[in-house]
Amino acid sequence: MFRPLCNLPLPRLLSSKLRELGFMYCDDVCIDRNGKPILDPIAEKVLRQWSDEPCTYWKELLATPATKNAFSHLQDECDLGRIETFCRSLDEYMDGGVPLQRITEFSGAPGSGKTQMCLQLCVDVQIPRAFCGLEGQAVFVDTCSGFTVSRLSEIAEACVNHCSMLARDGLNQNMLQAMKHFSKISILENVFHVLCLTHVDLMASIIYLKKFLSKHKQVRLIVIDSITFPLQTIDNSLQRVSLLYDLMENLRTIASEFDVAVVVTNNLTTKVETGKESSLIPALGESFGHSVNYRFLLGRMSDSNFVCVSGKNLNKSSVTVPFQITRSGIREVQNN
């Protein structure tokens, strides 16, 4: 069976040019001559207009993704870094926190603690290695101007105080050493804020992130707060879904290539059913729910009491975890 040329991610102009010259299949372009694949001279001439090295260009186009058996995947998965949320029961449920290389969604009504969770994660990702943290940096892609520096510094201060207390009590030299470079200012310096107003901005900044991350190797977390807001302005539902999947495809590539966790927040929408009471479900439909790896629903019970329900987790069955949002950030509920 021959592979048609239109199965390749070729620029449209190039593929129509090749078709005009009678090239239909990959085997037409690359001829097997005595067991050695050689580019057809005419095709090579055309390819040269797009790339200086047609042979390598062609090889890259046909590159097959590597296979890996589940056993080595298991080792990789166990070594995967995780970002603590500072709510112990949630961390335990997540095997240590929000995983790197995966996409995690937090959805909830306004005021349900989504942005708080994101800010908390931005701080927690920076905990020094001496404290078993990731010592990373964070990128906060802000689409609805919800990024509050004053709140971030409050959470940062609480985290620094907590760590210095641990270091002092344990008299651990490594920890004390690490505390010298871990301060409120350093935390604020290591959070990169990107403001996006439209879906075009968002798409562009995510594509740009690839470049950004190859320079900033320390980034371990990308937050998009919220992914719904810029997409809701698109009227055409097909266009919305296709843009969303483009975004997710890029995010997945970034997540696995640069070893970062991707956290997105989502709003709620009303689900109307005939004969039943309407209910609230995460926005952007089934297709979005399909494309994330972990989904959590957040809700506010009373003043500072919140609750987190896991909506999608392949490894474990669904649970409900209560948590608190205090002045110092997300915390476990204290049972008195």
Place this chain on the structure above:
Amino acid sequence: MARLCKEMNSLFSEFVLKNLRLCGFHTVVDFLEENPENLVRITKLPYKDIVLLRHNIIANFSAFQSSGKTAYNEIVTNSAMVSTGIERLDALLGGGILTGNIYEVCGLSGSCKTQLCLTIAMNIALSLKQKVYYIDAKLDFSSRRIFSMLEEKQIAETDVTETLKRIEVVRIKDLYQLFSFLHTLRENLAQRELESSFVRVIILDSLPAVFFSFLNDTNNEGIALKSQLANTMKHIALECHVAFLLVNLASRHFDEIENLPDPDLTVSSVQTEVVKPALGKQWLHIPSTRLLLKKVESQVHVSIIKSINIPLCSSCILNIKDEGLV
């Protein structure tokens, strides 16, 4: 290969090919469609040679017919029924997954589609000791989940390692990588057919992850690629005697059903919710069997919504347990 080149026949000399190309004859089809008199004029070859060339090309490129009996024998000797390891599902499918076919699992998000695929992959690797390919398009494959399923079944440690090593995972970023993988896989399977490499099932999770970014394409490229993917998979399924298990999404739709005009009713139509598999009507005829999953608390209802050999609407209920779906 469809383009005329000198490797095809010794009669295609540089001179002949050059003349043909100048007149716009690039491919085999172009050559066969033109009448021989014109070709004689263009190529300056004798009429006899042109006829010979035509015969040669037809013999090399056309498909062969074979009788129903040969086809039947071929199927009987080469196809296999692969047990999914889930008793109730096997009973529903009439024994298991039949090679040469494409199966599809659909359901709303979070309806245990991936869970089902992981369970089947584990069962095949564990009990049948066959290799399974798992194509993962959205980073959802979880070795930890399979590991915990095996632990729950109390399998010896060495067997756990062996089972995990039999599941080959490939992560793809987009549709094009999927094509590259399938074509390489086909070559590998065809080569190893003699030493019986025991690959019978290939799982793809999931279709929407690779197709949805083409949804709003003005050139309808997605539709062409969809057909090509279906074509490639069917070809591999038949040629290499493997079965494909695909994951597809389903979504809720609201259909308006017109009511009979009733003076007492102020509403003339009622909206009903329908769960429809994604990818549209075009994809409907690709899978030979389509399963719809519906999660109800800790159970999954599996029903057949399309099949060539199983009565429609037959269904079974699976339990979600720590050791997978049972």
